[in-house]
Amino acid sequence: MRLAVLKERRAAETRVAATPDTVKKLIALGLTVAVEAGAGASASMSDAEFAAAGAEIAPDAKAVLAGANVVFAVQMPEAEQRALIPRGALLVCVAGAFGDKDLVPSLAAAGIDVAAMELLPRITRAQSMDVLSSQANLAGYRAVVESATAFQRGFPMMMTAAGTVPPARLFVIGAGVAGLQAIATARRLGAIVSATDVRPAAKEEIKSLGASFVGVEDEETAKQTGAYAREMTDAFRQKQAELMATTVAKNDIVICTALVMGRKAPVIVTKAMVESMKAGSVIVDLASDAGGNCESTVPGQCITTPNGVTILGFNNWPGRISVASSSLYARNLLTFLTTFWDKEQKAPKLPETDDIVKGVMLTRGGSVVHPNFLPSQAA
Known part of the structure; x- marks a missing residue:
């Protein structure tokens, strides 16, 4: 059985869906692994390293996908590459299915079985496969590092013979995985940190990391459960906007991480709020891919x-x-495949009744199978 690792082609995409270490483990499962030439270059992983791990280095997408039974990618391959994927192959990637209504039907028509890893259910046994959490954790860290570079006054309080440099005040919007990592990183750098989230459970998580909680607390926030926030009413958004206006104005750095699954990111920081901030302040918008907070x-x-x-x-x-x-x-993808690997058949086995499989499978056997994307739902 052949597993193909594609080189990413979308703008600003520097990641790769396999590493030399995971290639060795995939081969140990009984797979033949082919990696497209240059797939790991942007992540400092050379073709020579993949070859040393036992992978075949294919010169282009056509060659790497020829005869592939399983395809690993970071983002959904472009239409040109999808056309080269054999019918019946399993494609494992972040599909971005909510952003393109024609994508899922086209995948079904092409006969590609697609596991959309961003739809993985938030259950305990799926944690080690959770690509959104692993990537958000790093994004939250990177956001603070980037803000520190852009901010010209320094993060910690520094007392010198020439005078004292005051600590930066940093405000995090959204206390999911990215937001909590941003809080922790900013605290380690010495900033005075506050944060907000509409989910009640987030309050204690924020405080446990040494940050102060800022937020509207009413009967509507009490209904917020789960890893992702749900759409709020206009009345709540008005109360939140008033609180955000005063909070944003007195902070040096604002890190935005608020996302609603399958929807455009909510606008929380308005132009007026930006205009109220001091010169030299920094806003980091981790929700920019979804339109921005x-x-x-x-x-x-x-x-x-x-x-x-x-x-x-x-x-x-x-x-x-x-x-x-x-x-x-x-590692997330390796864990997913290993979890559903039939050792005797040396092939993936994806039980339709399994909660993880039900959560991630978009298409199967030429049909749309995910309940959120069935033709009746699309209509």
């Missing part, structure tokens, strides 16, 4: 507003720490 964010760009606020809206934040993010992502 800051109204002034330009996705994919770093800008400075007329009042001197720097807004970092880079795309693909995990890709800005490509070696670590590739390593964790590759």
Whole structure:
């Protein structure tokens, strides 16, 4: 059985879906592994390292996909590459299915079985396969490092013979995996940190990391459960906006991480709030790929507003720490495949009744199988 590792082609994508270490483990399962030439270059993994691990190095997408039974990728391959994937092959990647209504039907028509790893259910036995958590953790860390670079006043309090440098005040919006890592990293750098989230459970998590909690607490927030926030009412958003306006204005750095699964990111930091910040302040928008939490964010760009606020809206934040993010992502995929590997048949076995399989499978056997993407739902 042949497993193909594609070179990523989408803009700003620097990660790779396998590493030399995971290649060795995939081969140990009984797979023949082929890696497209240059697939790991942006993550400091050479073709020679993959070859030394036992992989075949294929010159292009056509060669690597020829006869493939399983395909590993970071993002959904472009249409040109998808056309080369054999019918019946299993494609494991972050599919981005919510952003393209025509994608899932086209995958079914092509006969590609797709495991969309971003749809993995948040259950205990799936934690080691959770690509969103592994990547968000690194993104939260990177956000603080990038903000420290852009901020020209320093993070910790520094007392010198020439005077005292005050500590930076940093505010984190959204206390999911990325937000909590941002809090922890900023605290280690010596900043005074506060954070907000609409989920009640997040309050204690924020405080446990040494940050202060800022938030609207009412009957609506009490209904928020799970790893992702749900859409809030207009009344709540108004109360939240008033609180955010005063909080953003008194902070030096704001890190935005708020996402709603399958929807455009909510706008939390308005242009007026940006205008209220001091010159030299920094906003880091980790939600830029989903439109951004800051109204002034330009996705994919770093800008400075007329009042001197720097807004970092880079795309693909995990890709800005490509070696670590590739390593964790590759392990997530390896764990997924190993969990559903039939040792006797030396092939993946994906029981339709398994909660993880039900959660991630978009298409199977030429049909759309995920309940959120069935034709009746699309209509």
